[in-house]
Amino acid sequence: MGKFAAIRFAQLAVLAGLGLCSLPGWAAAQTVSEADLRLVPTSEQEIKLSFAPIVKDVAPAVVNVYASRKVVQQRRVSPFFDDPFFRRFFGEPGPGLSRPQQRVQSSLGSGVIISEDGIVITNHHVIKDADEVRVALNDRREYDAKIVLKDERTDLAVLQIQDEGPFDKVTFADSDSLEVGDIVLAIGNPFGVGQTVTQGIVSALARTQVGVTDYQFFIQTDAAINPGNSGGALVDMTGKLVGINTAIFSRSGGSNGIGFAIPAHMARFVASAAGQGEKVQRPWLGATVQLVGAEIAEALALDRPRGVIVTNVFEGSPAEDAGLRVSDLVVAVDGKEVLDPDSFGYRFATRPVGEVARFTVLRSGEQKQIDVVLEPAPETVPRDTRELTEYSPFEGATVMNLSPAVADELRLDDEFEGVVISEIQAGSTAQRVGLRPGDIVRAINDQEIESARMLEVITKTPPRVWRLDIERNGQINRIVLRS
Structure with missing residues (x-):
């Protein structure tokens, strides 16, 4: 059922093509007017085209996340004890006059179930410093949840629902296959009003000037995202998870049609680390890179600014062992184009430790392939905290x-x-x-x-x-x- 809407849109496109081809005087080079593209639905099926089948598949796997923490504050019963004259006659307040007061701070967000045994992925900022976490399904069932992993650098966290299940889950999509203009749905709990679905398109890819996480590489969408949507699902027309809704660009606090989601590729990387029962372990390159601007691109005889240029290689690092050199221009990692240091960092950091990443490098006008072994950063001296x-x-x-x-x-x-x-x-x-x-x-x-x-x-x-x-x-x- 998840592919129903996509199939029907394809059928409409075919019908539109047939209609245009049957116009009198049609020629391959002829310009098509707006009026020619307007088609009235001709069947009951076309009138009933809807995203409902996708939502029915995905909604049970999107949860509300309630996080709370207890804050203890000292509360003085009477302000008179701040007066030195009063204390002179009555002494310091007794134990019962200055006592701790407990207050509960709470936050609200969304999450996505990614396995039948109740693994949930959400945003780190939703559950940051929480003492207690509960999740609520769209059928109003509620469960306690345990925090399995928190990773502030990616603004992602992994929870475990404290129940046997099985639970409905969402399948990861290949977020690298997304294109600008693809239709997407955002599902979450904005403003705490209850589960809500909004629709839009992918407005841009690889957005890097968002300032939310260390790895600036976001999917931008115009699907309405508001406070409370954080940690919710961004899904494609097959009902697969392409991103975790994370941030909005807004001066008022409401949706202005610019929302950002962490790509599913990054979410899967963090979830995999949680499944192995460890903190997120990232590969270390042991080299620094910088942006290739217009001037550098011209000096290197590039057709356009692209890639990152290596500015330093550290002794004994994986970069040195692989043969990477200062002034090398890295234009791709594992066949994926690199445009700037942020996209390079994303491509490299989401590769698992223990594997090999293949860099496409331009050196002295020649293209080379360099294999870098993915190793964690070493602790060369004891940290002695x-x-x-x-x-x-x-x-x-x-x-x-x-x-x-x-x-x-x-x-x-x-x-x-x-x-x-x-x-x-x-x-x-x-x-x-x-x-x-x-x-x-x-x-x-x-x-x-x-x-x-x-x-x-x-x-x-x-x-x-x-x-x-x-x-x-x-x-x-x-x-x-x-x-």
């Missing part, structure tokens, strides 16, 4: 030794040595000083910081003046503070 508690500019910061693995986790492109700040507590001295996660501590009072242990020792014997050399976004910033 340390939380700094001594009173110093670093109080409240968590630091660790840098390595390719740590750099990959913290989204640092090409920094593999030194000591990096991985986390900072709210309200801590480190936060007040202006330090941030991802900052690299290069030196203190002109002494190079070589390890997390060395930094911890220095904080226990503070100098009179702190002169900090902090690297951020490739720039060294010097901070001078009194002890």
Whole structure:
């Protein structure tokens, strides 16, 4: 039944072609007017063309996701205890006068069942920091759900419904086969009003300036997507999943006809990692690339700007082992065209570790095929995570030794040595000083910081003046503070 609408549209196209061919004076080179293309339905079947068969197939596998978390806040019974004069006569408030108050924060989104045993894929931002997650099917049955995997970098998460099932599921489509103009349906729970279906077309592919995830490669659609649709299904005319609805472009908070979905290829990659019971493990190239603009394309005698140019290859990396060189132009990965660094990152990062990716490279005007073994980023030195508690500019910061693995986790492109700040507590001295996660501590009072242990020792014997050399976004910033 899922292919019914597509078949009927094809039949209409054939009828339209026959009608045009039967027009008097028809010639192959003749221009067709708008009036010639308007056809009145001629049968009951044509009048009843509908997306309903697709929706009936898919809707049972699209769920509402309810996430909640408990937040504890201190609540003082009387504001008089803020007054020093009042406290002078009545003393400090007793245990019963200042007590914690528990508040529940909740969020609402959508999800898609992708297996009969109740595996659900949704957006990370829907269930972020949730203590409890429940899913509701379109027939109003509700179940508790367990968070199996969260991946902030792709804004995807995997849940497991806590029931035996079996459940209706959606099948993944090949999102790479989508074309601009294809008809798609978006199914979700906008504004919490209940399951809703909207229809549109694929407006664009490989959108990279969205700013939602680390891997900027989105399907753009004009199917109405609103708050609450996040994590819902974007399906094609065969009823297969082509994307996970994720974001909208809107100044008002409502749909303006520009919505974005994470391609099914990425969703399947994350779901596969969850099925293996591990975090998402991405391949590491060990090289940096940059966009090929018009000037570079002209210098390389390209017919148009395309591909990415290799700017650095790290020693001992998979890129070096494969024979990739600085100035190589990568134009495709596994036969899929690469247009910019974002599309390159998407093509490379969605390949499973342990396999081989084939790069199509232009070098000195010649096209070459280079096979890169897909390996995870190595932890070349132990990370030695340390939380700094001594009173110093670093109080409240968590630091660790840098390595390719740590750099990959913290989204640092090409920094593999030194000591990096991985986390900072709210309200801590480190936060007040202006330090941030991802900052690299290069030196203190002109002494190079070589390890997390060395930094911890220095904080226990503070100098009179702190002169900090902090690297951020490739720039060294010097901070001078009194002890």
